[in-house]
Amino acid sequence: MKMAVQFVMRITIxxxxxxxxxxxxxxxxxxxAKPDCNxxxxxxxxxxxxxxxxHCYMDKMFEVVCNGTGSSVKAYLISIDKEVLQINISNSYYxxxxxxxxxxxxxYSNNCRSLGSGAALNIxxxxxxxxxxxxxxxxxxxxxxxxxxxxxxxxxxCETHCNKSKTVERxxxxxxxxxxxxxxxxxxxxxxxxxKRIDGSPAGxxxxxxxxxxxxxxxxQSNKPDPSSVQYWETVPIVLDWAISKRTxxxxxxxxxxxxxxxxxxxxxxxxxxxYSFACKCAYKYQGNPYLPSGCQAECDNKSIEGIFRCKSxxxxxxxVICPSFVLLFLLLIIWWLSKVIKKRNKIKLKQxxxxxxxxxxxxxxxxxxxxxxxxxxxxxxxxxxxxxxxxNENRILGxxxxxxxxxxxxxxxxIVAIKKCNRVDExxxxxxxxxxxxxxxxxxxxxxxxLGCCLETEVPLLxxxxxxxxxxxxxxxxxxEDFPLLxxxxxxxxxxxxxxxxxxxxxxxxxxxYHRDIKSSNILLDxxxxxxxxxxxxxxxxAIDQTHVTTLIYGTYGYLDPEYFQTSQYTEKSDxxxxxxVLIELLTGEKPVSLMRSQEGRxxxxxxxxxxxxxxxxxxxxxxxxxxxxxxxxxTIANLxxxxxxxxxKKRPTMMEIMMELEGVQKVSPHQPNLEEI
Numbered sequence: 001m002k003m004a005v006q007f008v009m010r011i012t013i014x015x016x017x018x019x020x021x022x023x024x025x026x027x028x029x030x031x032x033a034k035p036d037c038n039x040x041x042x043x044x045x046x047x048x049x050x051x052x053x054x055h056c057y058m059d060k061m062f063e064v065v066c067n068g069t070g071s072s073v074k075a076y077l078i079s080i081d082k083e084v085l086q087i088n089i090s091n092s093y094y095x096x097x098x099x100x101x102x103x104x105x106x107x108y109s110n111n112c113r114s115l116g117s118g119a120a121l122n123i124x125x126x127x128x129x130x131x132x133x134x135x136x137x138x139x140x141x142x143x144x145x146x147x148x149x150x151x152x153x154x155x156x157x158c159e160t161h162c163n164k165s166k167t168v169e170r171x172x173x174x175x176x177x178x179x180x181x182x183x184x185x186x187x188x189x190x191x192x193x194x195x196k197r198i199d200g201s202p203a204g205x206x207x208x209x210x211x212x213x214x215x216x217x218x219x220x221q222s223n224k225p226d227p228s229s230v231q232y233w234e235t236v237p238i239v240l241d242w243a244i245s246k247r248t249x250x251x252x253x254x255x256x257x258x259x260x261x262x263x264x265x266x267x268x269x270x271x272x273x274x275x276y277s278f279a280c281k282c283a284y285k286y287q288g289n290p291y292l293p294s295g296c297q298a299e300c301d302n303k304s305i306e307g308i309f310r311c312k313s314x315x316x317x318x319x320x321v322i323c324p325s326f327v328l329l330f331l332l333l334i335i336w337w338l339s340k341v342i343k344k345r346n347k348i349k350l351k352q353x354x355x356x357x358x359x360x361x362x363x364x365x366x367x368x369x370x371x372x373x374x375x376x377x378x379x380x381x382x383x384x385x386x387x388x389x390x391x392x393n394e395n396r397i398l399g400x401x402x403x404x405x406x407x408x409x410x411x412x413x414x415x416i417v418a419i420k421k422c423n424r425v426d427e428x429x430x431x432x433x434x435x436x437x438x439x440x441x442x443x444x445x446x447x448x449x450x451x452l453g454c455c456l457e458t459e460v461p462l463l464x465x466x467x468x469x470x471x472x473x474x475x476x477x478x479x480x481x482e483d484f485p486l487l488x489x490x491x492x493x494x495x496x497x498x499x500x501x502x503x504x505x506x507x508x509x510x511x512x513x514x515y516h517r518d519i520k521s522s523n524i525l526l527d528x529x530x531x532x533x534x535x536x537x538x539x540x541x542x543x544a545i546d547q548t549h550v551t552t553l554i555y556g557t558y559g560y561l562d563p564e565y566f567q568t569s570q571y572t573e574k575s576d577x578x579x580x581x582x583v584l585i586e587l588l589t590g591e592k593p594v595s596l597m598r599s600q601e602g603r604x605x606x607x608x609x610x611x612x613x614x615x616x617x618x619x620x621x622x623x624x625x626x627x628x629x630x631x632x633x634x635x636x637t638i639a640n641l642x643x644x645x646x647x648x649x650x651k652k653r654p655t656m657m658e659i660m661m662e663l664e665g666v667q668k669v670s671p672h673q674p675n676l677e678e679i
């Protein structure tokens with residue numbers, strides 16, 4: 001739709017521009033050079049009385065020379081030896097002052113490294129004056145009074161300061177900070193500046209570079225709003241007024257002739273013939289060059305057949321082109337609006353389809369049927385999560401796992417969050433996502449990662465968690481990196497207590513008992529205070545209070561998997577205890593659950609650990625941070641606790657409540673309490 005609208009508008013604009021260009025070309029042909037004379041120099045039009053070559057200008061004062069080739073061609077006004085940028089026969093219908101824009105040098109003080117000039121600008125004897133309407137005077141430099149000289153008793157100038165307490169925007173020269181601005185006296189042909197140090201200025205300022213210039217104020221505002229940016233320039237554009245002076249050859253005869261031409265208006269036409277100078281322009285609604293025999297032609301009025309025809313042609317062209325274009329545009333707008341409505345409805349239907357397919361109805365049913373549920377997950381919309389993750393940019397990825405990819409983002413309330421996105425769209429993973437939402441919505445514990453909400457209206461379901469900044473326990477135990485500092489024994493003991501407390505809560509204190517089913521060090525996150533947070537509940541199961549186990553397909557991580565569960569397919573709370581026992585061994589030894597670096601019989605850490613205990617080699621396999629502990633008894637106590645957790649008979653393993661109480665008992669008698677400031 002957008003392309004269609006643009007096409008219609010472009011056609012309309014193209015036709016009108018074609019007409020306007022034709023009009024402009026006709027007008028340009030009427031206002032430029034004398035017949036058989038070159039009317040341009042590069043992109044610059046040279047209108048009469050200016051001209052290039054003999055007999056093409058009114059007087060030598062208006063002679064223009066075109067130098068250079070190609071894009072480097074430049075026009076020069078011979079009488080004042082300045083580069084010409086633009087020539088106007090008349091500024092408007094209401095003013096007679098025709099202008100010419102030229103390049104004029106900047107005046108620098110004696111202490112400047114510059115390409116400019118320190119000499120006065122003098123165009124005396126020419127038909128040109130410095131325009132006091134179009135130009136403004138600028139001076140740049142600290143603690144300086146720039147005075148324009150050569151104006152007789154009249155004093156023009158401005159004063160600058162650099163007092164930091166009065167600092168405003170540097171581009172505002174009216175403030176006087178580092179630069180100042182002033183108007184200029186009318187009808188002047190000389191320009192010179194004296195730089196004078198003002199009283200009270202710091203020592204050494206008289207040696208600083210100061211510079212001043214007259215400049216076209218329209219050019220300055222459009223191109224260089226900061227006047228100090230032209231430092232070390234050689235020239236800047238300036239506007240000169242011009243007129244036909246009495247010194248011009250045959251000027252009196254020309255003045256008499258022009259006064260008699262129809263639709264031509266000249267300055268001083270009601271004065272006597274003892275004029276000083278004059279300028280002419282076309283009357284209102286007429287265009288052309290009043291100084292040429294072709295004179296001024298009608299634009300659009302009711303006084304000439306030519307004008308009436310031109311206006312009617314323009315009106316008819318506008319009706320023929322614009323009306324059908326707008327009708328077509330209106331029809332396209334209706335089609336576009338209808339397509340937007342249809343797309344919006346289809347998008348809503350698609351989101352509803354995803355919501356149902358992703359288990360949204362099942363989740364709603366589970367949450368509503370759970371009367372004891374105290375926490376409701378927020379439902380995020382897809383657009384919000386796209387903005388949060390910068391459209392799931394790869395630079396936002398925190399990690400990838402078997403169940404999905406986790407992205408980092410910032411929510412609308414300023415909180416940093418983690419967004420989990422499933423890898424594959426299949427029934428098994430979708431069920432895990434719904435299950436994880438349902439389970440986490442029931443959990444409210446400081447050592448369990450908090451679920452903030454979810455989004456089920458996308459092709460792949462998304463979960464939004466609180467962001468845990470310090471990575472996983474696995475990284476601190478098994479990766480040698482300066483980003484992961486060593487965990488002291490006190491920190492390891494506290495982390496073990498926090499994990500045990502979270503699992504004890506899940507098994508005993510939650511509204512329904514919850515079996516995690518994938519406890520491992522990579523699923524234990526550490527927050528900014530290195531507190532443990534149990535995460536990743538995608539394979540967890542809640543059970544009825546009177547149930548002792550759930551029968552499922554074998555799922556878990558090799559090295560952490562309960563052998564009894566592997567044989568029976570019956571997962572109990574003691575299966576979580578076994579996995580916790582492996583994590584406890586990791587905290588004691590700093591070894592990975594499975595390692596090819598160990599011997600054949602010791603590749604499994606739990607087997608290796610139990611075998612070492614039997615042979616009284618516990619302190620040979622402990623991590624350096626653990627072996628430093630003065631009280632060896634507490635290490636032995638926890639090692640024996642880990643051994644009980646790893647018992648092949650699940651019934652002989654302690655409960656998570658018993659484990660937590662035993663660990664807390666060790667911590668209470670331990671003289672090495674965690675120093676949170678050091679942490």
